[in-house]
Amino acid sequence: MSQDLAINGGPKTISKTFNWPIYDEQEVNAVAAIVQSGKWGNPDCGDEVEKFEKEFAAYCGSKYAITCVNGSVSLRLALIACGVKPGDEVIVPPYTFITTASSVIECNCVPVFVDIDPDTYNISPAAIEAAITDRTKVIIPVHFGGLSCDMDAIMEIANRHGLKVIEDAAHGHGAEYKGKKLGSIGHVGSFSFQSSKNLTSGEGGIVITDDDELYAMMHSLRNVGRIEGGQWYDHYNPGCNYRITQMQAVLLSAQLKRLEEQTKKRNENGLYLNELLTNVKGITPLSRSEYITLHCYHIYIFKYDAEHFGGLPKNEFAEMLAAEGVPSFRGYPHPLYKQPLFQNKNWMCYAIPETADYSQTFCPVAEQACATDAVWILQHAMLGEKEDMEGFVRAILKIQEAVS
Ligand SMILES: *Cc1c(COP(=O)(O)O)cnc(C)c1O
Numbered sequence: 001m002s003q004d005l006a007i008n009g010g011p012k013t014i015s016k017t018f019n020w021p022i023y024d025e026q027e028v029n030a031v032a033a034i035v036q037s038g039k040w041g042n043p044d045c046g047d048e049v050e051k052f053e054k055e056f057a058a059y060c061g062s063k064y065a066i067t068c069v070n071g072s073v074s075l076r077l078a079l080i081a082c083g084v085k086p087g088d089e090v091i092v093p094p095y096t097f098i099t100t101a102s103s104v105i106e107c108n109c110v111p112v113f114v115d116i117d118p119d120t121y122n123i124s125p126a127a128i129e130a131a132i133t134d135r136t137k138v139i140i141p142v143h144f145g146g147l148s149c150d151m152d153a154i155m156e157i158a159n160r161h162g163l164k165v166i167e168d169a170a171h172g173h174g175a176e177y178k179g180k181k182l183g184s185i186g187h188v189g190s191f192s193f194q195s196s197k198n199l200t201s202g203e204g205g206i207v208i209t210d211d212d213e214l215y216a217m218m219h220s221l222r223n224v225g226r227i228e229g230g231q232w233y234d235h236y237n238p239g240c241n242y243r244i245t246q247m248q249a250v251l252l253s254a255q256l257k258r259l260e261e262q263t264k265k266r267n268e269n270g271l272y273l274n275e276l277l278t279n280v281k282g283i284t285p286l287s288r289s290e291y292i293t294l295h296c297y298h299i300y301i302f303k304y305d306a307e308h309f310g311g312l313p314k315n316e317f318a319e320m321l322a323a324e325g326v327p328s329f330r331g332y333p334h335p336l337y338k339q340p341l342f343q344n345k346n347w348m349c350y351a352i353p354e355t356a357d358y359s360q361t362f363c364p365v366a367e368q369a370c371a372t373d374a375v376w377i378l379q380h381a382m383l384g385e386k387e388d389m390e391g392f393v394r395a396i397l398k399i400q401e402a403v404s
Helices: 025-037 048-062 073-081 099-105 124-130 153-161 214-220 245-277 314-323 364-374 386-404
Strands: 064-068 089-092 110-113 138-141 166-167 188-192 205-209 283-285 299-304 374-378
Touching: 048 064, 048 166, 048 205, 048 214, 048 245, 048 299, 064 214, 064 245, 064 364, 073 099, 073 205, 073 214, 089 099, 099 110, 110 283, 124 153, 138 153, 138 205, 205 214, 205 364, 245 283, 245 299, 299 314, 299 364, 314 364, 314 374, 314 386
Parallel strands: 089 110, 089 138, 138 166, 166 188
Antiparallel strands: 064 205, 188 205, 283 299, 299 374
């Protein structure tokens, strides 16, 4: 194989490093000021957390926002507030991060995996409809990579069946569907601020909603079951301490100021990369409908066809691409239902019904995405310049030439 490939010691196509997170003295000064104030958290916490929650809710066009420790607990808060009971079913996609489904287990409920659409890698509305039973209570669509799900179709199905929709928007900060911010369309929107995400404070999460009752319950569950206006040592609901610190809140407020511009930049780069890749055989970007008014490209995903790369397996291609200096990755190795958690049924203290059995679960599109098709370019690379997008394509063509 070609000595010219970076993986074999040849020169890298891209020598630049793509930094993340992006910050300057605004973040440093904001955190330093909190440290020096001595007001780091609850009680006596000052009001930076509430201030950020108001900013984020306003940014998303939602009435309320409630921060919490991460984007997994945020899903749990949303599920409990939606009123799930032990044994209820929650419809989730299999092509997502584990906690989209494990948060369901933590509520003693049954994740029901339905397949994704081959053109978008988002949960298929037709497959949702087919999976609904009289135990179904909630649908969790994941806006995978920051590409919006078909929310009109999903909300129509949910409303017709009386189901709640929790948008897992952990990849979707700032992205839009028909001009609406992701997370603001379903009953609850859930976000992560973990360090890889498009808005980050290292760790953290948030839920947004327009619903007064869901707000009050999620706020209580986040704060050890306390209620607004209640006494400090009076606890009404089975929550926990999921609060964030003031340092995280000021970091998030500073990062939020950068989000819209960063999102637009990724969106433009994504559109440009789509255009450049139309001429590359064996590489097909996921499709975006005209309803995607803003895509935040937490992950830029394309489908790889080994036939046009001399039969080179996807995982080897992805390693070569990363070696060429493109921040990229093969993505999930398996659909979620293949995880030992689901195959071995190690439910521990959780009361999951015997009927929950994943040994026969098979979602062909998700299987193919994991095994042979999906390649991810990561969000910080999508903050590069136009010439970087051209470099990504040069790297792909270099590999193609070397292996064909
Ligand atoms: C990151 C992520 C989460 C979990 O967020 P954490 O803050 O890491 O707990 C949930 N869902 C999806 C789709 C994610 O990518």
